[in-house]
Amino acid sequence: MNTRAADIALAPEELGAARGTRHSFARSFLRAAADGGWTVETAHWELDDAGRGTAVYRVRAAGRMFGFAVFATRLAESERTDRVIAGNWDVTACLVEGEVDRSRLAALREQVPHQERGRADARTLVWTRANRSRRFFDYVVDRLASGLQPETSVLGDTAYILRSTAFYSNGKFGMAGFAELGADHPLGAPYRAQMLAAWLLREFSCELAEHCAVSRGPGAARLDERWRRYLGLGNATGLGMVPYVVNHPRVLDAWCTARERPLAAARGRKTRPDGADTERVRELLDRAREYFRERADLHTAPYLPYPELAAQLDELAGLLAEYIRAGTVLGRATEHAWDALYRAARTHGPEACGALEAVLVEPYPELDAEVEKSLWCAEMLRVPVEWDCAALRSVLDSGYRWVDRIEHGDRTYFWFSSANNEEPRRGRRGIDPGESVEYPLDIAAQVAALRADLSTAPDGQPLAEFLLAHPRHRGIIARVGSLHGLPYAEVRANFLAADFLPLHIQRFQLARYGMEHYDPQSTDWLRVVLFSGAPRADELTSTAADDWLYPRKPYPRKP
Template identity: 60%
Template sequence: MTRPADAALAPAELGAARYTRHSFARSFLRQAARERWTVSTVRWEFDDNGHGEAVYRIDADGTLLHFAVFSTVLQENERTDRVIAKRWDVTAALVEGPVPDDRLAELRREVPRQEAGRADAATLVWTRANRSERFFDYVVAQLAAGAQPDCATMGDACYILRSTAFYSNGKFGLADFDRLAEIPPLRVPYRAQMLAAWLLREFSYDLAEHCAACRNPAAATLSGDWRRYLGLGNATGLGMVPFVVNHPSILDAWCSARELPLAHALDTAADAGSVRRASELLDRARRYFRERDTLTTAPYLTGPELADRLDGIARILAEFPGGGFRWRDLDDRVAEFGAEAQAVLHTVLVELDDSLDTAIEELLTCDQRRRVEVAQTCGQLRDLLADRYDWTREFDFTDPDEQARFWFSAEDNEEPRRGKRGQDPGESMEHPIDVARAVHALRHDLAGADSGRSVAEFLLEFPWHRGIVARVQSVAGLRYGEVRANLLADDFLPLHLQRFQLALYGMENYSPQSTDWLRVTLFSGAPRAGDVEPGVDDDWLFTRKPRKES
């Protein structure tokens, strides 16, 4: 039995989410390992500082792909992760088919330009990244000295390259979504982007080791636990929030990818084997979060605080080593430890069963078209509001705090922003993501309409409701299509929706830098190209820091 939408889509619940076996990074690597994809370097031309280019060849179960990377070295004051940046340390493209010299020349000319460039229809993803100013040179220096990085110096960041964007789906002339669906290994949404991110992470290892070897031919390579520990850094801002609000069918699919496996897991009877496995994973999670003692996490629990709560869950689980209960009973008992601790338990329980892997992937392809059903009656529309949008009644829009904010795109940086209504400029260009307020206004005007009157007639009198009517009608069949939040409220916390999406991507190490953006890592501990070829997709949940012997 899945959780009701009001529970699953509560902002604080979304903000507690953690990645699971159905997150995009995990499912991508399972496929790559199952099909034994191969990655080889067919071009590597770099100077001592890492300025140059590389081309990786990918055989994805018979589909030929290439990843072309162009690297330079920026001055520290030139680096920015903002959309308005004009230069990056690294730019790259994932392309379909061969890359002869003339095509490479075209990629070399266009890819580093990013927003100012132009792609061909056989190019699938463009991406770019910057070196970590804190860790890239440090790791190179350590390797050049014949040593491995030091955990105390690296802290909880665990990356040396930080991605800033992944473009696809027709932007700049890139292959559109329908074309991606025709490429078997990439037909699942976000698989192409995950492949590009994974290869960018692979390149970060290769580049650091190359630069170290240029300093000292006897330099070390990343070894032991360090060989896989480093992930790909990323930072995300407010742009993710309008995206998920403006794409209710995607939100429904993503939330279903979380809720359906969880319901299946909770309704499963625990036996001695599953209790033992759950205990092992929970113990790993406790150690993992206890080690995250330097990460900025407010307003969420610190790693050690979360570990302490997981200790309580582990004690309860230890009371029943032989099983004989349903996991839902345990979940009910541990609710006292809070949503964040429960979310970790949910990750552990979903990990126990792989039977839904294929079905969950099939959920991710969505029909996002919206249309107004003009023949529907006003009475039917009112019933729809009562059934699906009763949650909006909790917001009182006569209270200034409930619409104290507005969302807009800043002209100077082309990024979504929140402004203070009546104070900040940009209110005249407000984005229409005020679902709760729009429903409130629709309900008010609809109250006086005759029940038998058609929606077409109603909209002739109230044409400004056309957008929200189309939305209400289009998402009527979606269980998880609307976040239970008022995005205009002064106390709305964007981090909750950002963390939910990042968990679906497969990211970890959430480190909020304000109420509006946070830093994360992707693929920390994940199999590398050399692991995937022989079919290794081992268990890399909650990868702990490298031991000193590494």
């Protein structure tokens, strides 16, 4: 079966309906770690009763050793902020190649806690930082210190106790560049180093809470196995992710391909009512229904309330039950039940499709290696000087007709980098300051302007000659020429329009990372959790290491 058309896959509402799948970065990282027999041990632990001090985790992977050094303190509430411009954090950490002995730990301590004001060495892969959750860290410590587990009604929807605010890497502050690692390096795959750092930071978060609780007295409890898995690493995303997909179109194409090809492969599979994959889909669909139903109180606007989404999945589960019972879907015999279920989901809308998609691709690991390989891409754009105007016009006609179907003249907003916040922001044109440093995110408008000038140029005119007369089109021509043949490189949207919803783009990227528990705080940012349901370090080699799609809440055990 063919992949979905770009005009469908790249519609903002389709991107915003994506969810984490087996091909998300978090899942592929942990799968590689489990399959490769990676091990994690605590090499150093020196924290006081308040959780201030240092810790080092040692990771052995494919014959290499990595260290994850953590520097913990406890900020006053007035000092704690999750903004990029913060100067202090409860926790700072780094992932490095090689052993972290005492002398190296001392050297790292001199730099890592300063973050943007520090300097890394060439054996450092990732710097990160996090804060204790204002809502949940002390609550979890208090419960454990009293010999109790957290209450699901308090912690269940968001499920984190540390909230990360950045993962710096790839040459920043003097760190190693990922291009130097190579494909054979255990952390050479895209985002693998960041995912290892995030997973270890999540490991530290649970051990930090337990340490603080045990320090209060011998009656303290430790997190039971359900909470140890369910607690993830908190995160929040803002507007900075939106310009990223425009500025990295080859990455967008690779990420969309990593979504579309497995979905097409699943929909094209022949199925049997008694097949093992059919039973697996039934099991996971039931898990998904409960996942959304038990989060009835989670704020999801402007997206569907989760009980409504659960009801849509109930209908799909009914169709699957019909197939298992009679070999039919909606009364029609079929050997392609997953395609039939997906078509039924389309009648509900993108969110039902996104939730179902994660279930349908789960039983099929055959594409894992191919998907991971496809994520490598070179991002250089160049002007195709060998073209003439006819060639450029042909490419525009074949790949950019979508521009005619959107309102590309709406310039209500502009995007810029805030000097005060050191982050991308969106302003209202004619009202907010910053237009003089506007980002060129108006791809649709640039294409329309190029097409207008190109309409007067003769077919045989060399592109270099055309550019001499119209130099303002150099950037968009380089983009169009370099992306020719990549189906998923352009979001079908006007990023400047009054009705453009940044959350769609953010949610797509978060799904690619593997984040869940989406909690929108406005049209511009949302809270999320990474690694909720994932195995902890001592469970890495278990048979359940890769089975954590749609994690259920850890309700109290019945007596």
